[in-house]
Amino acid sequence: MFFAICAAAIPLLAGSVYYIYRQTELLQANARSEARQYLDVAAEYAAAEIRGTGETLSAIAATPIIQGHHWQRCDRYFSDVVQRRPDRYSNIGVIDLHGNVLCSGVTPPGDAFRSLADRPYFRLALKNRGLVVGDYQRGRLTEIPSIVVARAIYDADGQKSAVLFAALRLTALEHVSQDANFREAHLAILDRGGRILTASDSILGHPGDRIVDPLMRRFISTQHRDVEAIDQTGVPYHLIGSAYAGPSNDPSSIVVLYASRGSEMLANLRHGLWGGAVFALLLILLSVSAGWAGTNALIGRNIRRIAEAATRLRERRFESRVADDVSGREFKLIAVQLDEMAKELAQREQQWQSSVQRQAMQVELLRRIAQNDPLDAILASICEFAEQQIPDARACLLIVDEQGYVTDCIAPQLPDSFRRMFIGQQAKSGAGSCGTAITERRAIISDDIASDDLWVDYRGLAMEYGLHACWSYPIISAGNRVFGSFALYFKTPKKPGAGEFSISQMGAELAAVAIDRHTTGEALSQSEAEYRSLFESNPYPMWVSDTATGKFLAVNTTAVGHYGFSKDELLGMREADLELAHPADSRVRDASPRSRLHRNANGDVLEVETTYFPLRFQGREASLALVSDVTYRSSLTKTISDQNALFSLLMNSTVEAIYGVDKNGCCTFANAACERLLGYAASELVGRSMHRLIHHSREVGQPYPLSSCRIHNRIDSNAHIHLDDEVFWRKDGRPLPVEYWAYPIVRAGTVTGSIVTFIDTTERRRQQDELRRRATFDGLTGLLNRASFVAVLASRLERAASEQRSLIVALLDLDGFKEVNDHLGHSAGDQLLGEIAARLAATLGATAEIGRIGGDEFVFVMDGADEQTVIGYIKAVLESVRQPFSISGLDIQISGSVGAATFPGAGSDVDTLLRSADAAMYAAKREGCGVSLTDRIDAGSSRPFLMSELRRAMQDEQFLLHFQPKVSLQGRRRIGFEALLRWKHPALGLVGPCEYMPMLELSDLIHPLTEWVIESAVTQFVGLARQCPHAFVSVNVSMRNLLDLGFSAKVRRLLDRHDFPAHQLKLEVTESTLMSDPERTKKALDELHAQGVRIAIDDFGTGYSSLSYLQKLPVDDLKIDRSFVMDMSDSEASKTIVRSIISLAHSLGITVTAEGIETEETLALLRGAGCDFAQGYFIGRPMPFDALLDWIDDSDWCANMRAK
The missing domain is CATH 3.30.450.20 (PAS domain)
Structure with missing residues (x-):
């Protein structure tokens, strides 16, 4: 045994x-x-x-x-x-x-x-x-x-x-x-x-x-x-x-x-196994010893059971146990040890098989990724793999875009409603384990969702689906991009066991590889398709040729159409077959254009530029050729070059400065004028912001923000800009006043920049400043002119009215100035006026505003709170005027008269105050007191009305014509009528010309008013002139009319317009007018007389005209001044003068007209002296045209004329 x-x-x-x-x-x-x-x-x-x-x-x-x-x-x-x-x-x-x-x-x-x-x-x-x-x-x-x-x-x-x-x-x-x-x-x-x-x-x-x-x-x-x-x-x-x-x-x-x-694990395993073997050996020895003393039946049975267990272990059947099949304490102990060994070996076997299975699954997944299997199928397999490795796990894979929004959810073991819930949500910290893992790029373990703070907003949804734990791991690519998260859900709270969480990490890493490979593959496919499309649809001929042989490997459709060969014909050719001339080494390929001569299928010569790019094609070294046909371009090269040269010449020869800017306001070019005006070279301007360089500040030095710059702000608006009130800044820091225009540069319907042209307005500004000065101040005295003084006075009246203060307006008129001006000349008069202005300024100082309103008249305004103080100032002014002046080496002494009017008593507006002051001034002259102060409005003033009223009279058609007859004294049938201007004032009634003509002749109104008088007279007389060819109408013209170079042409057009005979119009000019500027006057009269217009000299005998010059003038009639005619009855001298004038005129072939005839006696004397025509109240007063027609019908003068 x-x-x-x-x-x-x-x-x-x-x-x-x-x-x-x-x-x-x-x-x-x-x-x-x-x-x-x-x-x-x-x-x-x-x-x-x-x-x-x-x-x-x-x-x-x-x-x-x-x-x-x-x-x-x-x-x-x-x-x-x-x-x-x-x-x-x-x-x-x-x-x-x-x-x-x-x-x-x-x-x-x-x-x-x-x-x-x-x-x-x-x-x-x-x-x-x-x-x-x-x-x-x-x-x-x-x-x-x-x-x-x-x-x-x-x-x-x-x-x-x-x-x-x-x-x-x-x-x-x-x-x-x-x-x-x-x-x-x-x-x-x-x-x-x-x-x-x-x-x-x-x-x-x-x-x-x-x-x-x-x-x-x-x-x-x-x-x-x-x-x-x-x-x-x-x-x-x-x-x-x-x-x-x-x-x-x-x-x-x-x-x-x-x-x-x-x-070490293997060593520990080996040590454990050998320890078990030693222990088993000891058990065997123990069993042998026990068997020596045990019963044969018991020992045999136990040995068989143990032997059977050992056999099962040898056959790798680790699931059976032997401890319950043996009896005896010793055998029980041996059996228990064998069962423990079997259990440990079973665990080792399970770990080994799990590792092998996991490794095999990983290899399979990597194989599918490498073979480009569908991404969704691969990701689903990753989820299934994780669920197989960890019992009771539910895998969920979220895919997000670059903004963190969920685009897909793959969860094979979770309901569709759960998956749909995530689509479109944005991943963020605190939004569950997955959202936090994606955002914070780290693993998140929620072993109990019910108590996890990350699930506060989503806890109810998780519980609804029976989910109580979640392990989430971010999916991060090799390029560090977050693709999403890989999570494992559990039905019960759960913490990761040994090696379990690594499954999540492994799943996330495999998913990252799969998504990265899929994304890269799609991009490569798209890129390949795009390049293929670019090659086939490219508008330029393209081909791929073998580097070694030069044979075409691929040609695009454009190349087939451009060269006229079929695609098969081209694929059987080399590039050298197309060339007429090619370099010694035709295989050289570089990235720079090379000009070549090719032939097409028709034999036509094409000049092309070919650019080569090396590449791998169908596994061999090749080159891609891009061909540009430059045949037409070459023919245009010289033309374009000439045009560029012409453009450059124009740009650099124009006087306007021109520069261009792009959409960012940076300079793209500048011409020579721009360099000259700004002081910069073009190379210093190009590429730099023109606003920061030359437009950064306003003229006063205040910063000019880019947001306010109209050139910069209008670049995108496709609008033109024109400004003339800004400055550019030169390189030396000086401002340059400019007027500039900015025009958009439009290419293919898109504004790409702006062209700015500008000119230097320094001289223009100087002239404008001078014009403003002249418009404000009197050019002779430097005082305010009439318009400026009226504006200042109106402002002070408004301020005084609001403050309830009184003002004094004083008008100074010089006595004796006319004599100085007439005898010493205008330059002496101008010098005298300038010195008077200086004395006024020195006397009044800052207490008054002073102006010159015309001729020798000055006006000033000052506060009138203290009347005695004002009178004192006025007397001081008069005293300063009386002091001698040194003019042309002579001591000149004049005087003046001042009329003053108070505000508001003498008027509450400018016109009324000035009229009141004018009336007071005339009162001072009459009384000889030198100064007169009035505090009431004087409506009866004889002062001529102001220009504003005359202008208003023109606008409101307040002027009209009266006509006075001129009859023949020597039995002739001719008869004439003198047109006399009258002003029908709305308040004063008819006003004679002596009241306003002196002022009117000094203003620009004299021109339109004279034209109106001539046209009105001609219009009314055109019918009478046709009925009576011997009748004529006379119109008075002033010196300023004759000095107007276009006056004769205007008269011609007027006569032609009304079809009025020129010889029936007579223009009357005073003797003094003729002699004020004889040369220019003679030229104007010659032009008028050449048209057929008759010329008469009015008031003859009162001036100092030269008889020799009179002989040269185109004069048809002389009018003897009424002062001689009215004295003929009582003065022999007057009779002699009249006879002499008539005799002189007749000797020169000139007719004579006497005016101012008021008695029959005077009329008889004139007839006896041989006078040709007579005019006066004795014959007929001035009358409207309608009354004149009645006078013609009833007058004996006209009856006698008709009878004769």
Whole structure:
């Protein structure tokens, strides 16, 4: 029995030993397989980081800034890139072939760049083609630990021109080592020299340290992407492996080192199994000893049960138990130990199978991702995988857009209503576990939703679906974008168990890979479709040709239509077949346009420019050609050049300054006139804001905000601007008054800027200032002129009325001034007026406003509170006027009279006050007292009415004509009628011309009024003139009418308009008028007389005309002044003068008319003296035209004329 028991125990012991050995081998192989897969994933992630940086450098190298070598502009561009990805890059820059920094995203203090020629990556980039990776370094510009990825930049000839680099932060590689942590595994990323870039465990070392352990360095130097188990005493890691992760041309530049304590688990397992085996051996020995003393029946049964249990263990059937099938204390103890061993082995088996299943599922998911299976199916499988790994879990995967809004929810085991609830919601902190995980980019564990504050707003919904716990992990791509969250829900409150939460992390990472791959695939597909469409639909001919043979591999539709060959014909040709002349090496392809001569299918010659771009096409080296037909453009080149030259000539020869601005207000061009006026060279203006440069302040120095600038604000409005009241600022700081016009520049219906033209208005402003001064002040005396004084007086009257104060308006008229003016000349008179003005200003000072209202009349206004003070000032004025003046070497003495009127007694308005003052002044003259003050309105003043009333009379047609007959004394049938002007004043009735003509002749009203008199007379007499061809009408004209160069033409047009015979119109001019400006007067009279108009000299005998000059004038009639005619009855001298005038006139062939005949005696004397015509009250008074017609019918004078 003893030997039987021993024989039974020996197979059990051998089976246990064999099983332990096999289990150890299987678990070790499984651990190595898992470690190898994670090492491959980590290496691929690290390689992806390097490739991503290389792709970024390739994209930067293709930008116009780098291609065009615009180094001065790329600093800001690189700085923007670094600032957008501070977690990834510490600097980006370009180095020339000597190691000098051309541009950099980080600028050291004082722009003191140090040479980088000694950097390994720089030397590698110059030596190798493609992407290179440097060693661990601390940046000289940033002082940040980093590893540099670089590539060379090539010029158009394929020669290296510079090195483009990107300093990759070590933190960008940390997620590779951290994310790969699995089952006590740790990763380190090393450079080619074994220096640590990042490590997940400090036992491996710190960034910058070198790996010195010889065992690890062996794995680095003999890299073959494998993991080996190490079973050496004192070695902290029992699984070690490494893999290269550098670029294809330099794979050893980045090394991923894997180390795991996993073998400790295997060692502990092995120790536990061997301990169990020893314990089993002891039990066998104990059983043998017990069997020696036990009963044969009991021992045999127990041994069989135990043997059967050992057999089941050997067959890996760990579920059965033997303790209840044996009896006996010792056998029970052995059976219990066997059952415990079976239980532990079952747990180990389950863990191993779960690990294998998880690994297989991961491999399957990665395979489906790599094969681009539908994304929704992959994500659903990830959820199912997580639910299989954790019992009672409900997986939910949320997808969000870039703004954080949920676009999809995948939850196979949750209701559709639950999934729809999330769509369109925005993820945010505090919005449940998933919203918080997405927003805060971290894992969120809510083991009890009922008490978790994150679920305050959504707790009711969760409870409605029976969800009481949620573990959520954010889905973050390799590019650091949050795609969503992966969550596990549970029906009961639950905390993560050992290894359970890693399932959520694994699911999120797999989802990130799947979504990233799907997004990238869609983008690549879209890009490929877009490029294909761009190629086929491009309006320019395009083809792809083999670099080696030159044969066309693809041609677009435009090329087929442009060259006239079929697509198959072109695909059988080479570019050389199209060329008439081509360079010696037709295979050279660069990115610069090259002018060539091609032929089409018809044999026509085409001049084209071809641009080539290298690419890979259908697995071979090829080039893409973009062809531009410049045949027509070449023919236009000279024309355009000539037009540009002409435009430039026009721009620089025009006197107007012109400049252009873009939509931002920056100068685009400026012509020579603009440079001359502003003092800037065009190069100083182009590219700068014109508002800040020349339009920043108003003329007074006040800032001119850009928001108020009308040039800038109207750029987008498509509106023209014209202003003449602003200034531009010259380069020397002086303001330049300008008038400017701004016109929009419209291209393709869009306003792209504005053209501004301007002129210097300095001289115009000076003239305007002078005109304003002349309009305000009297040019002779410097005092206020009439209009300005009236305005000042009206303002002071308004103010005095509101303050209930009195004013004094005083009018000064000079006595003796006319004599000075007549005898000493106008210049002496002007000098006298100027000195009187100066004395008035000195006497009155600031107490009064002084003005000159015409001729020798002055006026002033002052406060009238104290009448005696005012009288004192007036007397002082008169006294100053009486003091001698030194004029033309003579002492001249004159005097004056002052009329003063008080406000409001003598009038409450300007016109009334001035009339009252005028009346008072005439009273002072009559009384000889020198000054007269009135406080009442004098309506009977003989003072001529003011110009405002005359103008109003013209507007209201208050003027009318009366006619006085002129009869023949010598039996002739001729008869005439003199038109005399009358003013029918609304208040004063008819006013004779002597009251207002002196003032009227000095004003501009004399011209329109004279024209009105002539036209009115002609209009009324046109019928009578036709009935009586011997009748004529006379009209008086003034000197100013004759000095008007257009007067004779106006008379001609007037006569033609009314078809009035010129010889029946007689114009009367006074003798004094003729002699005031003989030359100009003679010219005007000659022109009128040449038209047939008859000329008469009025008031002859009262002036000092020269008889010889009179002989030269075109005079038809002389009118003897009434002063001689009326004295003929009593004065022999008057008779003699009259006879002499008649005799003189007749000797010159001139008729004579006598006016002022009031008696029959005078009429007889004149007839006896041979006078031709007579006029006076004795014949007929002045009368309206209707009364004149009656007079003609009833008058004996006309009857006698008709009888004769």
